[in-house]
Amino acid sequence: MRRILTWFLSTVAVVALLFGYKTSTGASATPTSDTVVAAPGTGSGASAGSGSGSTGTSGSTGSSASSGTSGGTGTTTYTGSVAQTRWGPVQVAITVAGGKITNVTVPQYPNGNGRDQQINASALPVLTKETISAQSASIDMVSGATVTSDGYVQSLQSALDQAGLA
Amino acid sequence: MTAPAVSTVSPVPTAPAAAPRPARYVEHVMGMPISLALRGRHTSDERARAAWADALAVLREADRVFSTYRPDSVISRLGRGELDERDCPPEVREVLAVGEAARRDSDGAFDVRRAGRLDPSGVVKGWAVERAAAALVTVPDTDFCLSAGGDLTCRTLHPDDAPWRIGVEDPRDPGRLVAVIPIRTGAVATSGAAHRAAHVVDARTGLPPSGLGSVTVIAPSLTVADVDATAAYALGPDAAGWLAARGRTGLVVAADGVTTVVG
Numbered sequence: 001m002r003r004i005l006t007w008f009l010s011t012v013a014v015v016a017l018l019f020g021y022k023t024s025t026g027a028s029a030t031p032t033s034d035t036v037v038a039a040p041g042t043g044s045g046a047s048a049g050s051g052s053g054s055t056g057t058s059g060s061t062g063s064s065a066s067s068g069t070s071g072g073t074g075t076t077t078y079t080g081s082v083a084q085t086r087w088g089p090v091q092v093a094i095t096v097a098g099g100k101i102t103n104v105t106v107p108q109y110p111n112g113n114g115r116d117q118q119i120n121a122s123a124l125p126v127l128t129k130e131t132i133s134a135q136s137a138s139i140d141m142v143s144g145a146t147v148t149s150d151g152y153v154q155s156l157q158s159a160l161d162q163a164g165l166a
Numbered sequence: 167m168t169a170p171a172v173s174t175v176s177p178v179p180t181a182p183a184a185a186p187r188p189a190r191y192v193e194h195v196m197g198m199p200i201s202l203a204l205r206g207r208h209t210s211d212e213r214a215r216a217a218w219a220d221a222l223a224v225l226r227e228a229d230r231v232f233s234t235y236r237p238d239s240v241i242s243r244l245g246r247g248e249l250d251e252r253d254c255p256p257e258v259r260e261v262l263a264v265g266e267a268a269r270r271d272s273d274g275a276f277d278v279r280r281a282g283r284l285d286p287s288g289v290v291k292g293w294a295v296e297r298a299a300a301a302l303v304t305v306p307d308t309d310f311c312l313s314a315g316g317d318l319t320c321r322t323l324h325p326d327d328a329p330w331r332i333g334v335e336d337p338r339d340p341g342r343l344v345a346v347i348p349i350r351t352g353a354v355a356t357s358g359a360a361h362r363a364a365h366v367v368d369a370r371t372g373l374p375p376s377g378l379g380s381v382t383v384i385a386p387s388l389t390v391a392d393v394d395a396t397a398a399y400a401l402g403p404d405a406a407g408w409l410a411a412r413g414r415t416g417l418v419v420a421a422d423g424v425t426t427v428v429g
Contacts, residue, residue: 125334125345125382125417127425139346140188140203144316144335145358145380152199156333156341157313161192161201 188311191218195225196233196291198315203330206308206323213305220301221312228294231258234285245284265289268393269369272408276397277369288366292317292355292392299388317395319388322350337379337419344425345382345417353388357381357399358419368400375402379419383409384429 142157152158189209191202200222208214233239240258243249251259265278265286278286295314302310303321311320311330320330329348336342337358347354357366358380367374381399385391394414398405406418406426415429 124415124429125347125384125427127345127417127427139331139333139343141201141311141313141318141320141330142316142333142335142343143313143318143347143354143356143382144340145337145356148315149194149197149199151340152194155199156335156343157199157201157316161190161199163187163190 188309189214193222195222196229196294196314198291199313200225200315201313202302203311204302204305204308205310208305208308214308217301217305221298224298224301225294225314228257228290228297231255232261232286232290232294234283234287241284241286261286261289261293264293264389264393268397271412272397272401274370275368275400276393280367280369281372288396289389289393291315292353292388292390295319296353296388317353317355317388317392319353320349320351325350334382334417334419335380336423337421338423344419344423347382347384347417349384352384352386353391354382354384355388355391355395356383357392357395366396366399368402375400375405377403377421378405379421379423381405381409381416381418383414383416385414 139160142155142160144156186205188203188205191204193200202218202221204210204214208217230236231240234241234245236242240249240254244251244254244258251262254262262278265276265288268276268289269278276288278284278289291314295312295317296319298314299310299312299319302308302312307323309320309322309327309330311318311332316335318332320332322329327350329350332347332349332354333343334345334347334354334356336344358378359366359374378399381395383391383395383398385394394409394412395416398409398416398418401408406428409416409418409428416427418426418428420426
């Protein structure tokens with residue numbers, strides 16, 4: 001638990017990462033920090049994150065409680081400070097139960113408003129909590145390794161193209 | 167004789183979306199689907215079609231020069247030793263230089279020369295699409311997103327316009343997405359096991375990397391994004407750390423589906 005807390009607090013300055021800790025398999029993954037890559041240590045935590053920005057999450061499960069809220073039966077949610085990244089403010093919250101991280105949410109991330117509009121060259125991937133179908137994602141293009149001419153007919157990209165051929 | 171009562175009223179259009187759907191074009195070049203989406207002033211007119219034709223011409227020319235499947239391509243002749251690198255066109259030397267830089271930076275995991283074969287495909291795709299996009303850049307008041315087999319470059323002129331939304335394919339299930347990248351102007355490239363029939367290998371071992379599903383890199387330049395995605399993928403378990411050390415933005419998807427955002 002202490003290790004988790006240490007890790008979490010240390011990410012306050014580097015939460016330029018929205019990491020999808022769990023995937024659709026939902027298996028009991030282990031909360032090792034090797035699933036996390038810290039950005040270069042730019043930007044320090046700004047305001048304390050207690051409860052701020054609990055709206056506007058993408059695909060969170062409503063567990064983005066304020067800092068250190070105890071959820072009973074040893075479940076606690078920690079909300080980090082808001083880190084100013086070059087894409088805009090980012091904030092991460094984790095839920096810990098039984099010494100393991102059980103959920104990760106991102107209460108604040110650059111979402112196309114405000115300063116995010118200054119972004120030109122780069123963007124940050126927004127992870128989906130569960131893998132999602134293209135139909136529900138409202139996307140323009142698909143980036144992937146399997147899009148060849150052979151497999152194109154069955155691909156998501158093909159569906160997108162067919163939907164709007166000039 | 168009475169004319170039948172024909173309604174000439176067009177169907178009422180459905181409620182407009184927040185932004186009009188982009189116009190789309192598709193062709194197959196180099197064994198890959200080339201997809202273009204346009205929005206803005208020139209989407210379906212002569213100007214748009216001319217730019218699309220120009221972009222395709224650039225890709226076909228790149229295929230002629232760089233294809234390892236064409237025995238008469240410059241690359242094939244260079245690989246067989248019939249040509250000296252100094253006698254090659256400047257674009258060939260440029261691509262080889264990009265490949266050499268990637269080899270150095272990846273400690274040899276990325277290498278256009280392996281087992282006596284010269285295969286710069288890992289550089290050519292992104293590089294060629296970036297050049298092809300130059301034809302679209304000249305189209306005024308028009309945004310574009312140009313993709314070649316899942317590697318793409320796009321631009322958005324007006325800061326108030328919505329970014330292009332790029333879905334990142336789930337390497338375990340290409341019918342689904344693991345992430346969405348909203349990007350206005352820049353490039354997105356993904357490398358993974360299915361890339362060109364599983365031919366991405368660690369050049370030092372000749373083996374495909376283990377434990378990785380795919381690597382996606384976001385960068386201003388598609389040449390950079392494509393090469394770095396492929397190099398990072400070849401590095402296997404070191405992919406995320408390597409990208410972070412280079413200051414790149416990206417997404418690493420492990421074979422078991424665990425995702426790591428870098429940046």
